[in-house]
Amino acid sequence: xxxxxxxxxxxxxxxxxxxxxxxxxSGGCPxxxxxxILPNEVIRLLQIGQSNDALNSETIWICASCFxxxxxxxxxxxxxxxxxALRQIQLRKNIDRVEIKRISxxxxxxxxxxxxxxxxxxxxx
Amino acid sequence: xxxxxxxxxxLKTTAKNFEESAIAALRVLDVELVELKRWNCCGTVYxxxxxxxxxxxxxxxxxxxxxxxxxxxxxxxxxxxxxxxKRANSFFREDKEAGEKMNQFMDREENYTGDVEVLHILExxxxxxxxxxxxxxxxxxxxxxxxxxxxGCLLLRPREIAIDDPENPTLLERLFASLGIEAxxxxxxxxCCGAYQTVDQxxxxxxxxxxxxxxxxxxxxxxxxxxxxxxQFNLETRQEDVQDKYADFVQMPxxxxxxxxxxxxxxxEKELRFxxxxxxxxxxxxxx
Numbered sequence: 104x105x106x107x108x109x110x111x112x113x114x115x116x117x118x119x120x121x122x123x124x125x126x127x128x129s130g131g132c133p134x135x136x137x138x139x140i141l142p143n144e145v146i147r148l149l150q151i152g153q154s155n156d157a158l159n160s161e162t163i164w165i166c167a168s169c170f171x172x173x174x175x176x177x178x179x180x181x182x183x184x185x186x187x188a189l190r191q192i193q194l195r196k197n198i199d200r201v202e203i204k205r206i207s208x209x210x211x212x213x214x215x216x217x218x219x220x221x222x223x224x225x226x227x228x
Numbered sequence: 229x230x231x232x233x234x235x236x237x238x239l240k241t242t243a244k245n246f247e248e249s250a251i252a253a254l255r256v257l258d259v260e261l262v263e264l265k266r267w268n269c270c271g272t273v274y275x276x277x278x279x280x281x282x283x284x285x286x287x288x289x290x291x292x293x294x295x296x297x298x299x300x301x302x303x304x305x306x307x308x309x310x311x312x313x314k315r316a317n318s319f320f321r322e323d324k325e326a327g328e329k330m331n332q333f334m335d336r337e338e339n340y341t342g343d344v345e346v347l348h349i350l351e352x353x354x355x356x357x358x359x360x361x362x363x364x365x366x367x368x369x370x371x372x373x374x375x376x377x378x379x380g381c382l383l384l385r386p387r388e389i390a391i392d393d394p395e396n397p398t399l400l401e402r403l404f405a406s407l408g409i410e411a412x413x414x415x416x417x418x419x420c421c422g423a424y425q426t427v428d429q430x431x432x433x434x435x436x437x438x439x440x441x442x443x444x445x446x447x448x449x450x451x452x453x454x455x456x457x458x459x460q461f462n463l464e465t466r467q468e469d470v471q472d473k474y475a476d477f478v479q480m481p482x483x484x485x486x487x488x489x490x491x492x493x494x495x496x497e498k499e500l501r502f503x504x505x506x507x508x509x510x511x512x513x514x515x516x
Contacts, residue, residue, distance in 0.1 A: 116278040133420045137432055165432070168273065169420035170385035174394045181386070187276035201428050213465065214427060215242040217308050217458050220272040221424030224283070 107154035107192070114188035121178045122146045128172035128182050138162040142172055142182055145189070163189040164200055164226065194228045201226030229356070231347075232299040233261035234290055236270055236309035243306070243457035245501035246484040250305050250349060252499040253490035256365055257357050261303065264293050270309040273424070274316065281330055287316035288330060291344040292337050301345035303352060305486075307456035311382035314346040314389040348383060349486070350399050350455065351391050359406035366408055367494025370513060375404055375488065376414040376444035376452045380459040384418050394418065400453065400485060407492040412449045416440045421462040430466070434473055437466045441480050451512060453485040460484065464506050481509035488513070 112119055122143070129141040139161040140148070148157040157163070166186040173181045193200070201222055211219070239247040251261055267290050275283035290313060294302045304310040320327045321342030331339045353362065377400035384394040392399045397418060401411040421440070422433035440463060444452050454460045464482035471477050483505055490500045491513050502510045510516070 114277045114279065133436065134422070134425075134432065136435075137429075165425075165429075167420055167423040167425050168276065169381040169423065171381070171420065174385050174387050181276075183386075184276045184278075191277045191280075206427060210427070213242075215457055215461050216237040217272050217306070218424050218426050218461065220237075220269065221308070221458070222427035224271070224273050225424060226428065 107158065108149050108152065110192060111149055111154065111185060111188045114191055115181070115184040117180050117185055119146055119149050119180075119185070121180055122150065123178065125177060127175050127177060131171050131175055133169065133171065134165050134167065137165045142166070142186075146180070146182070146185065149185075158189055158192060162186075163193075168225070190225065194226075197228045199227045203227065229258060230260045230262055231301065231303045231352070232294055232297060233263050233303045234267055234270075234294075234309060234313065235263060236267075236304070236306045238457040239306055243460065243484075245504040246305055246457055246460070246486060249484055249490045249495070249500045250486040252495045253486050253493055254349075256490075256493040256495060257353075257362065259352065259357065264290070264297060264302070266293050266296075270312040271316075272308050272312065274312045281326055281333075284316045284319060285330060285334065287312045288320060288340055289334070289337065291317055291346075292334075292340050294344045295338065295340070299344070301347055303347045303349060305349050307348075307380055307382040308458060310346065310348045311389060317342055317344060317346055318388060348391050350383070350403070353403060354399055359402055362403070362493075363406040363408075366406075366492050368492050370407070370409050370488070370492050372515070373409050373451055373488065373512065374449050375409055375411050376447065376449035377401055377404065377411050377417055377485070378414065378440075378452055378454045378459060378463065379418045380454065380456045381418070381420050381423070383455065400455070403485065403489070404453075407489060409488065409492065412444070412447045414444055414447060414449065416443050421459045423458055423462075426458075426462050426466065430469060433462050433466050434469045437463055438470045438474055438477060441467065441470070441477075445478070445480060450480070451488075451509060452480060452482040453488055454482060455485055467507070479507050481505065481507040481512065483509045
């Protein structure tokens with residue numbers, strides 16, 4: 104568990120202990136209503152050694168890297184990078200989050216490339 | 229003024245109305261966009277993992293193309309291209325060790341040093357063309373428009389690459405003012421549209437579009453102006469899905485700010501490609 108915490112710190116290049124749980128990230132997150140745990144809870148779980156709960160949350164996949172929390176954090180933590188680190192740890196096990204074959208051809212035809220490339224970059228190994 | 233221009237994939241396909249209207253409007257302002265002879269994907273989303281250099285190569289290669297053509301700066305229209313190119317460039321400049329590694333990997337390219345300036349069209353309009361000059365070129369009075377300006381995320385965040393105040397941007401509002409067009413207060417103007425989640429989590433985007441369009445209308449807007457082809461898709465095309473979910477929903481046209489700018493500057497309607505917009509804004513703009 105310690106190792107996982109260390110891995111997230113390395114991949115995100117963020118000091119997770121800098122967070123004092125003010126909740127400003129969660130308060131301003133535009134997608135928080137779809138998340139199973141709050142962004143500040145993701146950090147808390149990492150701090151207290153329950154990294155697996157953070158890793159297995161829906162939250163890390165709902166985050167679309169809009170950087171709202173990153174510009175607002177009073178402790179200067181770039182949360183978007185923490186979410187990316189957690190996604191990367193999962194994707195590097197070679198498990199896809201997004202199943203490309205389940206996207207209908209009708210949707211494929213109308214979606215802009217930036218949507219598709221962005222989605223596959225964030226959700227596939 | 230001539231400036232090298234990096235279009236990116238989407239401006240050549242689903243966002244032709246953005247590219248064509250921008251080129252036409254800039255021509256009126258004596259700015260000529262010179263498209264890079266060679267370019268590749270920008271990577272779309274900037275890689276955030278500290279050990280991930282491979283995904284930063286695509287944007288950097290485009291900056292090398294700029295140097296090859298003798299340029300020192302490059303203009304982008306798409307917000308995602310702006311963000312990836314700008315961030316990759318800063319990264320290259322700041323992390324010398326990583327830069328060296330990337331240069332070694334790209335052994336068939338000239339060594340890059342991070343010295344290309346990445347500009348967004350809105351910065352060019354504000355800082356080089358100037359709002360006063362834009363104001364003098366206005367041909368059509370569009371006082372009937374009440375525009376909700378929408379910035380999205382990637383022009384404003386993270387702070388290091390922001391073209392304006394990330395929390396309280398005014399650039400689009402000032403541009404519209406210079407065109408004699410009223411911009412309404414639109415608190416969602418810098419909130420995420422759901423971005424690429426539109427591929428596999430459509431409902432997330434549907435909910436955001438529903439909220440945003442309703443907010444724009446409640447604040448008196450009759451039109452939304454975007455600057456990003458992905459926001460444009462989510463706010464406009466996803467309105468169909470919103471309508472399937474919410475029977476009370478009323479659609480609103482969503483156009484690129486360059487289309488409105490072009491109309492105000494007297495560009496011919498045909499060149500602004502309103503035909504590619506789902507909900508016709510022509511009636512609102514041209515009164516027919």
